[in-house]
Each structure stands twice: as C-alpha cells, then as structure tokens.
Amino acid sequence: TVDQLTRVEEVEKYLEPFQLSLEMLQEVSARLRKDLIRGLGKRSHHKAPVKMLPTFVRATPDGTEKGDFLALDLGGTNFRVLHVRVEEEEQRVLKMNSQICAIPKEIMLGTGEQLFDHIAACLGEFLESQKLKGQTLPLGFTFSFPCEQLGIDKSILIRWTKGFNCSGVEGKDVVKLLKEAIHRRGDYDIGTVAMVNDTVGTMMSCGYRDQNCEIGMIVGTGTNACYMEEMKHVKRVEGEDGRMCINTEWGGFGDDGSLNDIVTEFDVEVDKTSINPGIHIFEKMISGMYLGEIVRLVLVKMTKDQLLFKGQMSEALRTPEQFETKLISEIEDGLDNTKKILTTLGLDWEPVDACVVRLVCDTISSRSARLCAAALATLTNRIRTNRKLDHLKTTVGVDGTVYRKHPTIELQKAVCLLAPRCDITFLVSEDGSGKGAAMVTAVAQRESCVRSDDE
Numbered sequence: 001t002v003d004q005l006t007r008v009e010e011v012e013k014y015l016e017p018f019q020l021s022l023e024m025l026q027e028v029s030a031r032l033r034k035d036l037i038r039g040l041g042k043r044s045h046h047k048a049p050v051k052m053l054p055t056f057v058r059a060t061p062d063g064t065e066k067g068d069f070l071a072l073d074l075g076g077t078n079f080r081v082l083h084v085r086v087e088e089e090e091q092r093v094l095k096m097n098s099q100i101c102a103i104p105k106e107i108m109l110g111t112g113e114q115l116f117d118h119i120a121a122c123l124g125e126f127l128e129s130q131k132l133k134g135q136t137l138p139l140g141f142t143f144s145f146p147c148e149q150l151g152i153d154k155s156i157l158i159r160w161t162k163g164f165n166c167s168g169v170e171g172k173d174v175v176k177l178l179k180e181a182i183h184r185r186g187d188y189d190i191g192t193v194a195m196v197n198d199t200v201g202t203m204m205s206c207g208y209r210d211q212n213c214e215i216g217m218i219v220g221t222g223t224n225a226c227y228m229e230e231m232k233h234v235k236r237v238e239g240e241d242g243r244m245c246i247n248t249e250w251g252g253f254g255d256d257g258s259l260n261d262i263v264t265e266f267d268v269e270v271d272k273t274s275i276n277p278g279i280h281i282f283e284k285m286i287s288g289m290y291l292g293e294i295v296r297l298v299l300v301k302m303t304k305d306q307l308l309f310k311g312q313m314s315e316a317l318r319t320p321e322q323f324e325t326k327l328i329s330e331i332e333d334g335l336d337n338t339k340k341i342l343t344t345l346g347l348d349w350e351p352v353d354a355c356v357v358r359l360v361c362d363t364i365s366s367r368s369a370r371l372c373a374a375a376l377a378t379l380t381n382r383i384r385t386n387r388k389l390d391h392l393k394t395t396v397g398v399d400g401t402v403y404r405k406h407p408t409i410e411l412q413k414a415v416c417l418l419a420p421r422c423d424i425t426f427l428v429s430e431d432g433s434g435k436g437a438a439m440v441t442a443v444a445q446r447e448s449c450v451r452s453d454d455e
C-alpha cells in the first residue's frame, strides 16, 4: 500500500548515514594508509591510533617445520588449550586434542592473578587428561589483544579490548604472568613460549597450505589484521633486510577522530556505553561484540518514531545487549526467520515490520563488510606498492564468527573495486589461532636453528 511505501522510503532515509559510497570507502582507505605510516614511524608511533605493532615473526612457514606443541588461545568468548602436531612429510598441522574452558565474567573483569591462575588451572587439567604433564612442550600463546612485543617471548599488554578488563595486567609482560601462575602451582612446566596475536596465528596457519598467504584478518568479537611489511619500513626494530609481520591493530582506527564524519549517532551511543569509551572506534563499527547493539539502537529509535511495531517497544528491545549479533545473520537468512525472532523478542509485528528489520540488519552488516574491505584493500595496495609490482597475487587467511556467518560476497566485491590491481584469494582458517600459534613457535625454532648453524 501507499502507506507502506512511504514508510519504507522514510526508513531508507533513516539508514542513509550507514550507506558508504565507493568514493567514501576510497577516502577511508586513504586515511588508513596515512595512519599505517604514522604507526610505523619511530617518532610518530607514540600518538598513532593504529599501533602497527612488530610481531617478531620474520618468516612465514616454508614447509619444513615439525614437532609437538601446546597452544593457548585467549581473546574471544572462550579460552582454549590445544595439543598440536606439525608433520613435515604430509605438510599437515594436526590438532591432537583440545579443551575449551569458559571464562566467567567475574574473571574477565577480576584481577590479572585470578585470570592467569584460571588459565594455568585449565592447562594443568588438560595436560593431566592427555598424560602430557611430564613433558615440557614448547607453547604458542595466542593472546588477542594489543601487545607491545619486545621479542617473540616478551609481550607487554598495551590495553584490554572487547569484554576484558582485568586489573594489574596492562603494562605487564604477559609471558611472565603466565609463567608465574604456572610456578605458583608447581605441578608442571612448559618449554619456550611464543606470543601470537590471533591475526598472526591465522596468517601462519594458512601459510602452511598456501605460501602466498601474507595477510591474516579477523572479523569476530573484535576485528584486526596483520601483514608482512618490509623491514626497512619498520623503523622501531633494528635491521633493514627481509620482512616482519606487523599487527596493525586497525580496530583503533578513528580513535583520534579521523572517522567522525562517518560515525553515526548510534555508533556514538555504543561507544559511550562500552567498557572502553573512545577506544577502538573502527572495531565498534565492524565487529561482533557491537553489531547487534547498533541494530538494537536503530530499532529502538525507529519504534519511538512510530516507524516500527506501531510504536510499541518490548522489554527485550529496551534492554542493552539483548539483541545478539548472531540474530543479524539469522534475520538476513529470510523473512520467516525474521518473524520468528521478532516474536521471541516479544514484539507485536506486522509483515512490513519484518521487512524493515531485515533492511536494518542488511544495512548494518553491509557497512561492516564494506569498512573491512576498505581496510583490507589498504593493506594489499600497500604490499603491492612496497614490492613495486604492477599486479599482486596474494592470499588472506581469515577467521572470526562475523566473517563465517555473514555472506562474504559484499566484502569481496568491495575489495576488488578498491584494490583493482590485487588478485586476492580468501582462505578461511580452520582452528587458526591454535594451529597458527604452534606454527609460529615452530618457525621461531626453525629460524633459531638456522641462525645458530650460521654462527
């Protein structure tokens, strides 16, 4: 009906600020390019919103790595312990076994000592069940927060992100905190430790299968990417030769206000009510921890403006964080799903409401995908110009629930437009952060053997 048509038109106007044109995405990519350079610079680094952290990973796998490893994975919703075997003959990384431990909210917001005691206890339990307690295996620790690495086994937490906020950890060496917790127990020990961001783990685990893999990207609870940068551009680390993997921490893009012209009133609200206001502005427009809340805020305002549900709110819609991000992809799956979900949320809907809600979800998730694409294109374009190539063929290892659950075509289409001279293959990493942590540890061991052979 005419009434419904005008309603849809009004809704579209409402959603306009979320629609980013190709020109705008190009502009976003150009701004990020400048921020990458600021982050890499020796003096500009301190104030840079995009931290560009050296990872001390200098080489991707070459297929000769092997051995047994432990891997820890902390940073998403769960904590995981894995026993991983890297097999040279078959070029395979095998997950021998793994265990998931929940991290209760009290621990996520408690003291650092409690957190690391909890981690050490989970690891102990796992070693016991796998009869591995007597061995001291090398350990890869995937710790998915921004860390200033002073070496592969020395890693200072800059700040917590996502839902974590344990006291007494920021500014401290995470490897030391882990080892102290293990020694407090005294019933087992671990070998050498390699610290890994999840993006790096993802890149490295894909790198065993595809040696063109030089970027790792996560679109999950948080978002971030790493890539192989020329050593001569990494001004904060000695040496000019070869490459080093840089953890960009692109989630912090916009923290100096550089994205204020595309940030909507809803983004501002999500940021204000988060546990770390002002921090990780880009991440808050893209990742799973925040997308559901953005959608909820839009729906609330539309309802107040009589554009939805005859102006009638429900308890669930009114409550912060009640609209989970996973509902977005379920709603995108179809109208029948949408209607079921609206009913579960206690809303009294008409068919047109379901269409509007679906449009809102499509819009928010497509903005997330396009922003991610702009950032990714910035990295591939940089690798291409770094190497003075006319054309770059590269692989991106990807992981994260948001990437896995949403149609990725939007992201891929936008990257093609923004990086026309890059031919990009996407490889979804299986168990990336666990297996990747083992790979980093294995490559570090291989490299240190090579170095001592040289001496």
Ligand code: BGC
Pocket (backbone or CB within 6 Å): 075, 143, 144, 145, 146, 161, 162, 197, 198, 199, 218, 220, 221, 222, 223, 224, 225, 249, 251, 283
């Ligand atoms: C963290 C990154 C991490 C990303 C994805 C962000 O909040 O700062 O270190 O890679 O989340 O897990």
